[in-house]
Amino acid sequence: MAQIVSEVTKIRRKVLKEVASLLFSNQLVAGIESIPQKIISDGVHSYRCCQYKEKAILRERIKLALGVNPANYPEEITLKEIAAEVLTNDRYKPAPPFIYIIDEACDHCSIDKIIVTNACRNCVAHSCVNTCPRDAITIVGNQAFIEREKCIECGLCIKACSYRAIIEIERPCNRACSVEAIVPGEKSTVQINYDNCLGCAACTVACPFGAISFKSEITTVFKMLRNPGEQVIALLAPSLIGQFGLSINENILADGLKKLGFADAYLVAEGADQVIREEGAELRERIEENNGMMFNSCCPSFKQLVHKHFPALIDHISTTESPMLKIARRLREDQQIKTVFIGPCISKKVEAYEEGQGLIDAVLTFEELTALLVGAGINLAEIPEKASSPGPYYQSKPSNTAENFCRAGGVGAAIKQEIGQDDLRIESADGIEACIQALNKVKNRSLKADFLEGMGCQGGCIGGPGTLIKPQVARRLLTKKEKS
Amino acid sequence: MNDQKLKIEVCVGTSCHLMGSNLIIEYLERLSEKVKAQLDIKYISCMNNCSQGPQVKVGDCQLANATPELLNDRIERILLQ
Numbered sequence: 001m002a003q004i005v006s007e008v009t010k011i012r013r014k015v016l017k018e019v020a021s022l023l024f025s026n027q028l029v030a031g032i033e034s035i036p037q038k039i040i041s042d043g044v045h046s047y048r049c050c051q052y053k054e055k056a057i058l059r060e061r062i063k064l065a066l067g068v069n070p071a072n073y074p075e076e077i078t079l080k081e082i083a084a085e086v087l088t089n090d091r092y093k094p095a096p097p098f099i100y101i102i103d104e105a106c107d108h109c110s111i112d113k114i115i116v117t118n119a120c121r122n123c124v125a126h127s128c129v130n131t132c133p134r135d136a137i138t139i140v141g142n143q144a145f146i147e148r149e150k151c152i153e154c155g156l157c158i159k160a161c162s163y164r165a166i167i168e169i170e171r172p173c174n175r176a177c178s179v180e181a182i183v184p185g186e187k188s189t190v191q192i193n194y195d196n197c198l199g200c201a202a203c204t205v206a207c208p209f210g211a212i213s214f215k216s217e218i219t220t221v222f223k224m225l226r227n228p229g230e231q232v233i234a235l236l237a238p239s240l241i242g243q244f245g246l247s248i249n250e251n252i253l254a255d256g257l258k259k260l261g262f263a264d265a266y267l268v269a270e271g272a273d274q275v276i277r278e279e280g281a282e283l284r285e286r287i288e289e290n291n292g293m294m295f296n297s298c299c300p301s302f303k304q305l306v307h308k309h310f311p312a313l314i315d316h317i318s319t320t321e322s323p324m325l326k327i328a329r330r331l332r333e334d335q336q337i338k339t340v341f342i343g344p345c346i347s348k349k350v351e352a353y354e355e356g357q358g359l360i361d362a363v364l365t366f367e368e369l370t371a372l373l374v375g376a377g378i379n380l381a382e383i384p385e386k387a388s389s390p391g392p393y394y395q396s397k398p399s400n401t402a403e404n405f406c407r408a409g410g411v412g413a414a415i416k417q418e419i420g421q422d423d424l425r426i427e428s429a430d431g432i433e434a435c436i437q438a439l440n441k442v443k444n445r446s447l448k449a450d451f452l453e454g455m456g457c458q459g460g461c462i463g464g465p466g467t468l469i470k471p472q473v474a475r476r477l478l479t480k481k482e483k484s
Numbered sequence: 485m486n487d488q489k490l491k492i493e494v495c496v497g498t499s500c501h502l503m504g505s506n507l508i509i510e511y512l513e514r515l516s517e518k519v520k521a522q523l524d525i526k527y528i529s530c531m532n533n534c535s536q537g538p539q540v541k542v543g544d545c546q547l548a549n550a551t552p553e554l555l556n557d558r559i560e561r562i563l564l565q
Contacts, residue, residue, distance in 0.1 A: 005504030
């Protein structure tokens, strides 16, 4: 699910960067209307029918970057007005659902799933016509033709055609969504059925028109950082390795965060160490009491999947809080602070909002944080390493096992090590599709395991939608660190 | 082919990183040893054109909004000369 830096990614990042830059120069209200023109003149080609449409789409992206629901702010309301409201309203806080479809950007791609291509030669055998169980295929104008009303999309004709001239096409957003949360919308666009949606954000990565995006929390965090009465603490997810550039280590990042206005930074892997102990104890108890398999609780998309689509299995989920909530709870015990979780995950935004009220004040993706750094004029590559203050940062060193929470199989391996029994059966599934398969096996009792690790993203958190480097690179760096 | 290596400078500043300079680095790392031997690759912390990253300099020519494809084109054209 991790993204390569496509043109779509770049446009989203440019918008975030421009908004951040205006925030830090105190020019948001004055300058916001000029962002679309600036982005177009900085070299974003026009992909749409005209510049007007391109700008209209950019305006929707800017609203999302401001963290508001664009649907609540119709065209009559200017960006200027929205910006002023966002900055002055004390109750402003981006809320779920975070994932949003920009109707204007949606290309209305075809939902006729099975299509006859021009490779059809109107052959003599007509295998397609003969195999169709519903007589939906006829020959029209020297080519096979599928009658939509009759077609049941069984796909037999695709296999039957000797030329592979019949293909199945699916909307990329649909294909990316394993829980059927993407449904046809009005005027042949799409909509999200939020009752089914897990918030995993796979669709935001999949749409090649960038029509699905998410509400950003950069303004929330900016406001916290600018409030002199507030001590804002950054909580860095285990997957941070290499995300800000290969030469940027944790200490340089901590210095950058300090420049940005954070009072301190902690590694969430510390919280993961605590989770390993508690989840381990919980599992031991479960095994003793013969209570069946346990699932991890650290991945919010996986948890949502169980809650929304496998409610009978909810009791299997570990009751231990996620590493993010664990560390925030510990830090808040004796300090008046605000906390910002920084990670690869969009789903965490919902977890923080729904389960972390009072513990987590905002969630940024690595991408959003980098946009803030750039907007504030902070270049991590220019921070000298030796100048890194030892300071209060990273008080305890998390274990390698905890740092590996961010890669598929890492949580399971940590639990196995904690329990210390060779015969402990661990299963892991990464990617929602694989999780569904595993959960179906649990449901029909064909999965024999003591612990199931479910990860919403392929490859684990390092494959998350808010990452800045490829999961393969992150995996390589993790392995290297472990060996050193 | 002359003896002098072709100078490549890649900006790895945070702004260019956000726009995908890591893809440029990956592209350069994946080049064959034979091609790499003809290049003198340097990583620069800022090339002062942050609004049009990633920035890459090939010889004396600075590329804006660089992509692996664009860079590959340039390198090929110069090395094959």
